[in-house]
Amino acid sequence: MATAATAAAVPAGGRPYRYRRARPRCGPPRLHRLRLPAAAAAAAASSSPLAPSTPAPPPEGGGRLVAELVGAFNELTERMGEELATSSSSSLLFRALKLALPALRDADGGRALARALAVAASLADLQMDAEVISAGILREALDAGAVSMRDVKAQIGISTAHLLHESLRLKHAPSKLYVLDDESASALRKFCLTYYDIRAVILELALKLDMMRQLDDLPKYLQRIKSLEVMKIYAPLAHAVGAGNLSLELEDLSFRYLFPHSYDHVDQWLRSQESECKALINLYKEQLLQALKADDELKRIVQDISIQGRYKSRFSTMKKLVKDGRKPEDVKDILALRVILEPRCDGTSSDWGPRACHRTHEIIQALWKEVPGRTKDYISRPKENGYQSLHVAIDVSEPGKMRPLMEIQIRTKEMHRFAVGGDASHSLYKGGLTDPGEAKRLKAIMLAAAELAALRLRDLPDSDRGVGNCKNPAFCQLDKNGDGRISIEELTEVMEDLGAGGEDATELMHLLDANSDGSLSSDEFESFQRQIELMRSLEDEDDHYRKILKEKLHTVDSAGLIHVYRKELGDKLLVS
Ligand SMILES: Nc1nc2c(ncn2[C@@H]2O[C@H](COP(=O)(O)OP(=O)(O)OP(=O)(O)O)[C@@H](O)[C@H]2O)c(=O)[nH]1
Ligand SMILES: Nc1ncnc2c1ncn2[C@@H]1O[C@H](COP(=O)(O)OP(=O)(O)OP(=O)(O)O)[C@@H](O)[C@H]1O
Ligand SMILES: [Ca+2]
Numbered sequence: 001m002a003t004a005a006t007a008a009a010v011p012a013g014g015r016p017y018r019y020r021r022a023r024p025r026c027g028p029p030r031l032h033r034l035r036l037p038a039a040a041a042a043a044a045a046s047s048s049p050l051a052p053s054t055p056a057p058p059p060e061g062g063g064r065l066v067a068e069l070v071g072a073f074n075e076l077t078e079r080m081g082e083e084l085a086t087s088s089s090s091s092l093l094f095r096a097l098k099l100a101l102p103a104l105r106d107a108d109g110g111r112a113l114a115r116a117l118a119v120a121a122s123l124a125d126l127q128m129d130a131e132v133i134s135a136g137i138l139r140e141a142l143d144a145g146a147v148s149m150r151d152v153k154a155q156i157g158i159s160t161a162h163l164l165h166e167s168l169r170l171k172h173a174p175s176k177l178y179v180l181d182d183e184s185a186s187a188l189r190k191f192c193l194t195y196y197d198i199r200a201v202i203l204e205l206a207l208k209l210d211m212m213r214q215l216d217d218l219p220k221y222l223q224r225i226k227s228l229e230v231m232k233i234y235a236p237l238a239h240a241v242g243a244g245n246l247s248l249e250l251e252d253l254s255f256r257y258l259f260p261h262s263y264d265h266v267d268q269w270l271r272s273q274e275s276e277c278k279a280l281i282n283l284y285k286e287q288l289l290q291a292l293k294a295d296d297e298l299k300r301i302v303q304d305i306s307i308q309g310r311y312k313s314r315f316s317t318m319k320k321l322v323k324d325g326r327k328p329e330d331v332k333d334i335l336a337l338r339v340i341l342e343p344r345c346d347g348t349s350s351d352w353g354p355r356a357c358h359r360t361h362e363i364i365q366a367l368w369k370e371v372p373g374r375t376k377d378y379i380s381r382p383k384e385n386g387y388q389s390l391h392v393a394i395d396v397s398e399p400g401k402m403r404p405l406m407e408i409q410i411r412t413k414e415m416h417r418f419a420v421g422g423d424a425s426h427s428l429y430k431g432g433l434t435d436p437g438e439a440k441r442l443k444a445i446m447l448a449a450a451e452l453a454a455l456r457l458r459d460l461p462d463s464d465r466g467v468g469n470c471k472n473p474a475f476c477q478l479d480k481n482g483d484g485r486i487s488i489e490e491l492t493e494v495m496e497d498l499g500a501g502g503e504d505a506t507e508l509m510h511l512l513d514a515n516s517d518g519s520l521s522s523d524e525f526e527s528f529q530r531q532i533e534l535m536r537s538l539e540d541e542d543d544h545y546r547k548i549l550k551e552k553l554h555t556v557d558s559a560g561l562i563h564v565y566r567k568e569l570g571d572k573l574l575v576s
């Protein structure tokens with residue numbers, strides 16, 4: 001591949017992770033591209049908020065390795081959030097990146113590294129700890145034979161090595177024989193959850209998501225086998241462990257490869273109205289929030305109100321359409337809102353929760369057109385499994401503009417907690433688990449594993465020079481002796497770890513050391529980071545414009561019709 005390897009992957013529920021390889025080691029240098037940020041910054045210096053204060057050209061050669069390391073590190077720690085990115089976690093992540101980057105950057109035309117970082121981003125978005133994220137980065141390097149388990153143990157630590165060991169065992173668990181039969185698939189899912197470290201299961205799920213995003217590269221028969229495996233084993237597993245968004249994306253991707261024609265119909269229908277419906281969801285959400293907050297009765301009995309919105313996934317829509325042959329206009333939850341109310345705790349009356357929900361229902365009735373006969377009050381009459389919520393369907397069509405219905409679920413925070421994690425949990429509802437005890441047990445194991453990891457990665461007051469002092473985690477990783485400056489020795493060490501020579505370190509120092517005092521202050525390092533960010537944002541913009549242009553230049557048939565699906569097809573797809 002002659003140009004920079006650029007991988008964009010949309011992690012479940014998160015923004016896309018984009019790994020950009022600065023410059024391939026072989027092939028023609030991309031000078032015009034490398035110069036672009038500085039030139040663009042100079043041209044737009046007065047107007048663009050992206051313009052860096054120092055429009056120096058970005059570093060070449062070995063310096064690019066450090067830029068890649070710092071760029072990837074910053075992106076991942078940002079995704080993890082402050083609470084998870086303690087200094088021990090940051091240090092672990094930094095070591096994993098330092099080991100993986102040189103091992104992977106030339107593998108598979110740069111794509112191996114892009115994959116490793118996309119997996120790491122998915123795990124960070126799922127709020128996994130640094131051990132799991134590091135294992136995610138290194139798994140690709142292990143598979144490629146570029147690092148050994150011994151390297152991982154010595155340089156990263158025993159816990160990450162253990163996770164990798166478990167994930168490798170898991171990788172070999174399924175076989176075609178299991179997947180083709182629903183009972184075996186169900187047994188295998190249980191086996192995975194019982195016998196393997198649950199964090200390794202989540203790592204495996206992130207790896208599967210990445211594999212599914214790259215499926216176009218495989219021959220057709222392999223695409224189908226892998227998709228079937230994902231549909232029967234991994235997507236329900238993701239539901240079962242509560243990784244909801246990840247499971248939806250896994251389902252949609254496997255649906256696309258297993259039933260391309262059906263997928264096209266659903267996709268076209270949903271896509272044709274997607275941006276309008278999503279805008280509508282946001283608008284309704286805002287309107288409703290304002291109306292609820294302004295209501296005197298709610299003010300008296302409720303202390304917090306939140307509203308979530310969602311547009312239905314491809315596979316979930318398809319299942320409904322084929323389940324009982326209903327028409328698209330009868331699927332009542334293509335657009336959806338969920339109101340979660342927290343009653344005041346000083347309430348003397350125990351029915352403030354239900355009252356708040358019913359009051360919310362009245363406010364919705366006053367605002368919009370409720371579809372008669374579609375309301376379900378599981379608050380007055382809870383479902384057998386204890387699920388409580390009030391569901392209404394709203395007609396959001398306008399004269400001359402038919403739209404799918406909008407479902408609004410109304411519940412208290414406590415009811416919501418039960419719907420997510422209790423006996424009526426979503427993992428049971430959708431994850432193919434039948435035993436409430438099992439869902440609770442899984443949750444307990446997962447929490448215990450996460451707690452243990454948090455304990456291991458907790459920063460002791462006197463360790464690592466203290467978390468509070470480190471305003472710039474990437475700088476602190478490079479400033480090994482903690483004297484507040486990056487010396488040439490410190491820079492050389494990291495560059496050698498990355499596979500570059502000492503002369504590259506001198507060159508980079510020369511480029512970044514604005515006051516020529518022979519070391520880098522945090523200010524000098526920050527302007528280097530701003531350059532890295534600028535390069536990344538320019539490519540994001542390019543991607544954004546490319547998508548808009550692609551859509552504008554290829555007009556899609558907006559009247560895509562859903563055909564009637566056979567019931568058997570729907571039944572076959574339902575997870576046992
Ligand atoms: N967590 C959880 N969610 C539930 C449960 N039952 C229903 N829901 C949620 O409520 C939605 C609507 O449920 P109902 O109002 O009972 O509608 P339905 O009869 O299933 O009809 P359709 O949604 O049209 O298939 C579901 O799509 C879920 O989002 C449950 O037992 N547990
Ligand atoms: N009304 C809603 N408002 C906001 N989020 C919702 C709403 N209904 C479902 N969700 C969430 O959307 C995600 C996908 O749910 P999806 O629509 O596929 O299934 P479901 O509504 O739970 O079940 P079903 O397939 O029976 O409709 C889940 O995380 C679910 O909790
Ligand atoms: Ca130093």
Ligand SMILES: [Ca+2]
Pocket residue numbers: 513514515516517518519520521524
């Ligand atoms: Ca200096």
